[in-house]
Amino acid sequence: MNFTQSFKLALNSLRTSKMRAFLTMLGIIIGVGAVIVILSLGNGMTNMMNEQFETLGxxxxxxxxxxxxxxxxxxxxxxxxxxxxxxxxxxxxxxxxxxxxxxxxxxxxxxxxxxxxxxxxxxxxxxxxxxxxxxxxxxxxxxxxxxxxxxxxxxxxxxxxxxxxxxxxxxxxxxxxxxxxxxxxxxxxxxxxxxxxxxxxxxxxxxxxxxxxxxxxxxxxxxxxxxxxxxxxxxxxxxxxxxxxxxxxxxxxxxxxxSAEMMDAMNTMMNTMMIVLVAIAAISLLVGGIGIMNIMLVSVTERTREIGIRKSLGAKQRDIRSQFVIEAGTTSAVGGVLGILFGVALAAVATALVGGLMTSGMGGATFTAAPSAGDIAVSFGVSVGIGVLFGYLPANKAAKLNPIDALRYE
Known part of the structure; x- marks a missing residue:
């Protein structure tokens, strides 16, 4: 089974059990959304301060x-x-x-x-x-x-x-x-x-x-x-x-x-604060990864006979392992996309609610909370990586099942 087939099977599995899939992805959604919002606010604050310093000369x-x-x-x-x-x-x-x-x-x-x-x-x-x-x-x-x-x-x-x-x-x-x-x-x-x-x-x-x-x-x-x-x-x-x-x-x-030193000092302080906040938000991603690992272990148990049939038809350990790893990665990838959309929406709300207040306090400099393309790419990559990492243990367990025992499993 190639990657495309495994990917389609993973999507089909998500469609057939939507609520379970959503609950599985919830940790990833919250974690990625929180990271996106924090990075967006950090970008907005940094840009606003730089704009303010530029007006000073x-x-x-x-x-x-x-x-x-x-x-x-x-x-x-x-x-x-x-x-x-x-x-x-x-x-x-x-x-x-x-x-x-x-x-x-x-x-x-x-x-x-x-x-x-x-x-x-x-x-x-x-x-x-x-x-x-x-x-x-x-x-x-x-x-x-x-x-x-x-x-x-x-x-x-x-x-x-x-x-x-x-x-x-x-x-x-x-x-x-x-x-x-x-x-x-x-x-x-x-x-x-x-x-x-x-x-x-x-x-x-x-x-x-x-x-x-x-x-x-x-x-x-x-x-x-x-x-x-x-x-x-x-x-x-x-x-x-x-x-x-x-x-x-x-x-x-x-x-x-x-003024250049003041701007550098403020940017350094902002970057340090952002690192701490992102690290705290990343705990949600860890929780999401554990959730994916748990649901994949349940999935392996539920599909034990399927694994036995595939092995009896010639499927190798790497085929079984890759199928479950791709499934876990797909689940976390979809959760990552939803988390990014959730984070961008919250950032837009933050711009509307906080922008006016921040602008008045910074002498008219504009405040816009928006994630950069790099932030989005890194957040998506991390979400997929967490799925693959935490999905490997269940996938490896599935790959090592004895085909005879798997076929006899009720």
């Missing part, structure tokens, strides 16, 4: 510093990093402190409790790209200027959501209360997320020293800097690290990362 460098507190002779401040940019114009083009302020935002009697307030410098907005260091663009007005930051003027740039909710779409020149202090709106950002409360469109930018005062005069601990190009980002990072090392004499007080 490959020349962004982020520096985090932690003040030494009491007993420390000196800490690095914004002026030190401004001097560094002036000293190395061939590598660095701008620096902006990035201060997160804890302040209440109000417009008239309406309060916006989830609005984020950030303090930045005029360098946060790049004149060459007409975008901020975080990839945001202006739809109205202007961004903060040097004179605004230098004189600590009470002016602000707001997100699209805040303009719509607080000013009904006409915010320029209007006043907004931040921490009890009136600020004049001089610019409005383009819609960047889903324009809802707490999203990337619900934010305010003010001069960084103003934000520092709102937060109780805390030390600026985060700086965003830009290199002249993608190729000079590594050199720019080295210059910043040397300057911080000169002051702190220890890497315990600072950390510098380029």
């Amino acid at each position: 490959a020349n962004l460098v982020q520096a985090m510093v932690w003040p030494r507190g009491e007993g420390g002779t000196r800490d690095v401040d914004a002026d030190d990093l401004y001097d560094l940019v002036e000293q190395y114009p061939q590598y660095l083009t701008g620096v902006s402190p990035y201060v997160s302020a804890s302040a209440k935002v109000r417009s008239g009697t309406e309060s916006f409790d989830r609005t984020s307030v950030y303090g930045v410098s005029e360098s946060f907005f790049k004149s060459d790209t007409q975008k901020t260091m975080q990839g945001e663009s202006l739809s109205k007005g202007r961004f903060l200027r040097y004179i605004d930051v230098e004189r600590h003027q009470n002016v602000c740039v707001i997100g699209a959501y805040l303009e719509l909710e607080a000013f009904r779409g006409d915010a320029l020149g209007k006043s907004l209360s931040i921490g009890g202090i009136p600020y004049t709106v001089v610019g409005v950002l383009s819609e960047n997320a889903d324009n809802t409360e707490g999203s990337g469109d619900d934010k305010v930018y003010i001069p960084y020293e103003n934000a520092s005062r709102l937060s109780g005069g805390s030390h600026q601990d985060m700086y965003l800097m830009t290199s002249t190009s993608r190729d000079t980002a590594a050199a720019a990072k080295g210059i910043i690290e040397n300057r911080l090392q000169k002051t702190y004499q220890s890497t315990d007080y600072y950390m510098v990362m380029t």
Whole structure:
């Protein structure tokens, strides 16, 4: 009996006992479906994060510093990093402190409790790209200027959501209360997320020293800097690290990362998490394989006389073994196909349900959970392999049956 005949017999066996076949394949279906969903979500998250980092640009460098507190002779401040940019114009083009302020935002009697307030410098907005260091663009007005930051003027740039909710779409020149202090709106950002409360469109930018005062005069601990190009980002990072090392004499007080390094770190973390989750989901495949082995052992018992007849007619051990191995492989292959369809359907549901939430949290980057062709091919191959592996023991048992004993079996 050749492969085609064995395959047709296997399909016929599945058709004649549909419920038993489905229950046998259930472990494979759940296991493959779970793996497909997990890989799809991982692909969606990775692509979304990469898209987000691309909007930041490959020349962004982020520096985090932690003040030494009491007993420390000196800490690095914004002026030190401004001097560094002036000293190395061939590598660095701008620096902006990035201060997160804890302040209440109000417009008239309406309060916006989830609005984020950030303090930045005029360098946060790049004149060459007409975008901020975080990839945001202006739809109205202007961004903060040097004179605004230098004189600590009470002016602000707001997100699209805040303009719509607080000013009904006409915010320029209007006043907004931040921490009890009136600020004049001089610019409005383009819609960047889903324009809802707490999203990337619900934010305010003010001069960084103003934000520092709102937060109780805390030390600026985060700086965003830009290199002249993608190729000079590594050199720019080295210059910043040397300057911080000169002051702190220890890497315990600072950390510098380029946007490319941040993207690589996030991808590494995502890949590690995916491996762990896929390994957990693969337990279902193991359970499915055991189910196939059990049902094949039952099948061998039920077809003992058939095996005896085939052997008496000249069938060899390898013929019997291959027939049952092909049957087990076919069962797991069909289960794998159903599992893939199940996983793709769940991934589509995840895209619809989770996509909007993830998009708003990542500044407008799109989220699509979809498996790659490689993921599908590997999942199908693993499902078939499990069927063949766990089907070999029953197949080998069938192949070694004595034909006389098999014919006499009732």
